[in-house]
Amino acid sequence: MQSRLVYMDHGATTPVRKEVVDSMLPFFHDQYGNPSSLHAPGRKVRQALDEARETTARALGADPEEIYFTSGGTESNNIALRGAAKKQKGGGHIITSSIEHHAVLDVCRDLENEGFKVTYLPVDHYGCIEPEMVKEAINKDTFIISIMAANNEIGTLQPISEIALLAREHGILFHTDAVQVVGQLPVDLHSSNIDFLSLSAHKFNGPKGIGALFMRKGVEINSLYRGGSQERKLRPGTENVPGIIGLGRALELAVSDIPHKKKRLESLRDSLIAGLLQIDDVVLNGHPRQRLPGNINVSFKYIEGESVLLGLDMEGIAASSGSACSSGSLEPSHVLSATGLDHSIAHGSVRFSLGWGNCKEDVDFVLQKAPLIVERLRNISPTYHSR
Amino acid sequence: MQSRLVYMDHGATTPVRKEVVDSMLPFFHDQYGNPSSLHAPGRKVRQALDEARETTARALGADPEEIYFTSGGTESNNIALRGAAKKQKGGGHIITSSIEHHAVLDVCRDLENEGFKVTYLPVDHYGCIEPEMVKEAINKDTFIISIMAANNEIGTLQPISEIALLAREHGILFHTDAVQVVGQLPVDLHSSNIDFLSLSAHKFNGPKGIGALFMRKGVEINSLYRGGSQERKLRPGTENVPGIIGLGRALELAVSDIPHKKKRLESLRDSLIAGLLQIDDVVLNGHPRQRLPGNINVSFKYIEGESVLLGLDMEGIAASSGSACSSGSLEPSHVLSATGLDHSIAHGSVRFSLGWGNCKEDVDFVLQKAPLIVERLRNISPTYHSR
Amino acid sequence: MYNEKVIDHFNHPRNVGELSDADGIGETGSFKCGDTMKLYIKVKDDRIEDVSFQTYGCGAAIASSSMLTEMVKGKKLDEAMQITNQDVADQLGGLPPLKLHCSNLAADALHNAIEDYRRKHDQV
Amino acid sequence: MYNEKVIDHFNHPRNVGELSDADGIGETGSFKCGDTMKLYIKVKDDRIEDVSFQTYGCGAAIASSSMLTEMVKGKKLDEAMQITNQDVADQLGGLPPLKLHCSNLAADALHNAIEDYRRKHDQV
Numbered sequence A, B: 001m002q003s004r005l006v007y008m009d010h011g012a013t014t015p016v017r018k019e020v021v022d023s024m025l026p027f028f029h030d031q032y033g034n035p036s037s038l039h040a041p042g043r044k045v046r047q048a049l050d051e052a053r054e055t056t057a058r059a060l061g062a063d064p065e066e067i068y069f070t071s072g073g074t075e076s077n078n079i080a081l082r083g084a085a086k087k088q089k090g091g092g093h094i095i096t097s098s099i100e101h102h103a104v105l106d107v108c109r110d111l112e113n114e115g116f117k118v119t120y121l122p123v124d125h126y127g128c129i130e131p132e133m134v135k136e137a138i139n140k141d142t143f144i145i146s147i148m149a150a151n152n153e154i155g156t157l158q159p160i161s162e163i164a165l166l167a168r169e170h171g172i173l174f175h176t177d178a179v180q181v182v183g184q185l186p187v188d189l190h191s192s193n194i195d196f197l198s199l200s201a202h203k204f205n206g207p208k209g210i211g212a213l214f215m216r217k218g219v220e221i222n223s224l225y226r227g228g229s230q231e232r233k234l235r236p237g238t239e240n241v242p243g244i245i246g247l248g249r250a251l252e253l254a255v256s257d258i259p260h261k262k263k264r265l266e267s268l269r270d271s272l273i274a275g276l277l278q279i280d281d282v283v284l285n286g287h288p289r290q291r292l293p294g295n296i297n298v299s300f301k302y303i304e305g306e307s308v309l310l311g312l313d314m315e316g317i318a319a320s321s322g323s324a325c326s327s328g329s330l331e332p333s334h335v336l337s338a339t340g341l342d343h344s345i346a347h348g349s350v351r352f353s354l355g356w357g358n359c360k361e362d363v364d365f366v367l368q369k370a371p372l373i374v375e376r377l378r379n380i381s382p383t384y385h386s387r
Numbered sequence C, D: 001m002y003n004e005k006v007i008d009h010f011n012h013p014r015n016v017g018e019l020s021d022a023d024g025i026g027e028t029g030s031f032k033c034g035d036t037m038k039l040y041i042k043v044k045d046d047r048i049e050d051v052s053f054q055t056y057g058c059g060a061a062i063a064s065s066s067m068l069t070e071m072v073k074g075k076k077l078d079e080a081m082q083i084t085n086q087d088v089a090d091q092l093g094g095l096p097p098l099k100l101h102c103s104n105l106a107a108d109a110l111h112n113a114i115e116d117y118r119r120k121h122d123q124v
Ligand SMILES: Cc1ncc(COP(=O)(O)O)c(C=O)c1O
Pocket: A236, A237, A238, A239, B011, B071, B072, B073, B074, B075, B101, B103, B148, B150, B151, B152, B177, B178, B179, B180, B200, B202, B211
């Protein structure tokens, strides 16, 4: 690995904080009991699990019984959407957006194969969803609306409260994929109309492979997996104890850091954006203000995103791209396409996502290297020369 | 917790070995990249993941492309059975046994609701399944047979090779829940006719919340969850990297220990069984020889299992029971019932499951304490006095 | 899971055994989970002078039985008839929700024993 | 992901730019992933005397372009026509499977350039 690493891919995953690892360690070879066991080693672990559930609930303004631990954001989304669909038996109508993560979008596509109807709402140039359009899309068969709290690529924040209220007024369930938001911005579920919220620990300096689904008290869905009676049968299987402990601790730390961290990241974000826009022919993707504190997404015209990533990588800068070549999917990001961005510009997109540990020097380093990389690549590019 | 802990509940879960925890540690806050990322920190983790997949495959006599990491045994079972069913579209016939773990049994019950037909094969007094009965149960609609490799309660080993061969000859898929077997007894998948095999790391001194599904090359099923393209889309979601690394390491260690450990546990097992049978009115559940190396399951007549557990717990002995009161389900174990055991005797069942770390002193300690506990409880018991 | 008081009653159950000269015997069982309890009382001047029990069941069932015998000793029969299963659980300082049904034997056995006494002594 | 040779060609691409006096120009693009390549050749005595490229694309596309120019310099046109995209990938020591399609530009652009040259010089 590079001697100096400037990690700006916190939207993909984050390092686990030292305090979090420390909280997990006792649960590997010391307190290893199965929380379902009646004996002392089991009971002790059950208690630690209950405490982690309380910590998690508290950090979200929820009740412990409303927290279901899962293996991550993907599973939380699948359980909420498919679980609600399974309860419908037969069919019904789902409203979602065209810029959801694949763990919502592709679930909806799969449900279409099973006979459900789905409306994929368009977004504006900034990636924003208009609540009025949600309202218009509602019909008598609509049973769930799923709109992400913030987009993972372009960072755009959605008017979740308004949409959740709309859903509530129409007696429709509301799910939000808040994987990018939890730990970054305050969440208070009890004062909201959200019925389901998905989160994933590795996005807020917790461990990979553990997440949670908030499901409001009184809401009922059908579980997908069957097995033991863990997580009140919504998600059976021996609990990932160290993961759950780590999630609770990481969330507690992340949420208490928000007031301070949010400001710091926003300021770093804005100077990185400003610096990148100094380069010729660079456009900002997403909304200039309503965006995640740590999200920067720009398109470098005339060059391709993966090659920029590679150039950055050579300098020890870790970022990501919505280009086709970086996803292996041949298609440029569905998110950038949905914002109406020209394919050729979408291919040149690069996301820098800031987090815990990034500092002004990191931003300066990127701003020193990026122009050189861009220049070098443009120099090779035929489209640049014939522009 | 008790000063002296005699942990004999390895069937429920096991401590993570020191070497395994050590192998996981670098992947929390040092090598934390997302394996799907293109940059150096991501690529480094991808490589470690590939190596863990190879280690896992090697330990099972499989190819790396045949290993799919999941969140545990429950998920592996659900993916195999429901995934095969989903591919059928509509209906079909499944053969399983009446003593499967709930993560197979309750999936089958759920599939019955969805229109599938299921045969639950009976077992004999020892909990053995007769291959001839499997053969008789096969009909033209049978698309999958799922028979566990060893039962988690009574430890009975099943004639998996014969049943797998039968399935192969009839062009039917064969799944085995080998959660209790992997790491305890040798498994060589390439020389077998097994199409799917489920395992869970925390049963062989690996971490909780991680497992794997072996799926033979060429077999195709429909994935249940949708999201990213991890685990070749069979199980999307950011990989539980430390968990996968830990699983690989734990399996490697467990499998290399088998020759030595199997003999040691069998000898401890047999002396514990012999000692317990010295107590009046004690019966052995399961098969006297065809059983898991570390499994002991006895019924103490005239007393109830949970009270025995509690008595053992007071002495620092951790065990488990198939009694209704210990599961909170009101029903005694479906496994013991299926072997034809009288309910009142089933209620008095206690499982001791040995593992890494248990020694002769532990067995002696149990054999010293158990008779006193049993006597005390029988003394209170009305059924004992009126026998 | 179980609190200290429950554990204490489980480990050192009070008033265990048969009363050979019992005036009333009450039996009850939970068909579902298999628990069975037998309660013996000796009555003098309409009061429970002595009491003992035998129980087949889990920790909660045994502790509830023991607790009950302590609660009723010296009580007037009419007072004893008022005791509910919930009272027994409360007196134990609570039981895990899943275990509540296991404590439902004790008061029932007591009421049966009192009724048995009254039947035998023409009080019914 | 990429091996050292690919990285080297990406970091130090050979023969970049336009040949102002090119005898043949070949262009090709992948509609799907958006990659585009432009190849310039100078031909003398039926041999590729000089070659240069411009590429819009990912690391694999750029490295393949650069590799190709090294492979064809000095080659006879007929020999150059035999070079396949696979040859280029092989010469680079292999590319990640998902990236193979990105290397599919280089040989195509070469063939187009040679055809362009032949068309202009009445060799077709
Ligand atoms: C035979 C068997 N199958 C499946 C499982 C489920 O495994 P897990 O709890 O890790 O999901 C277990 C253990 O609980 C088991 O013993």
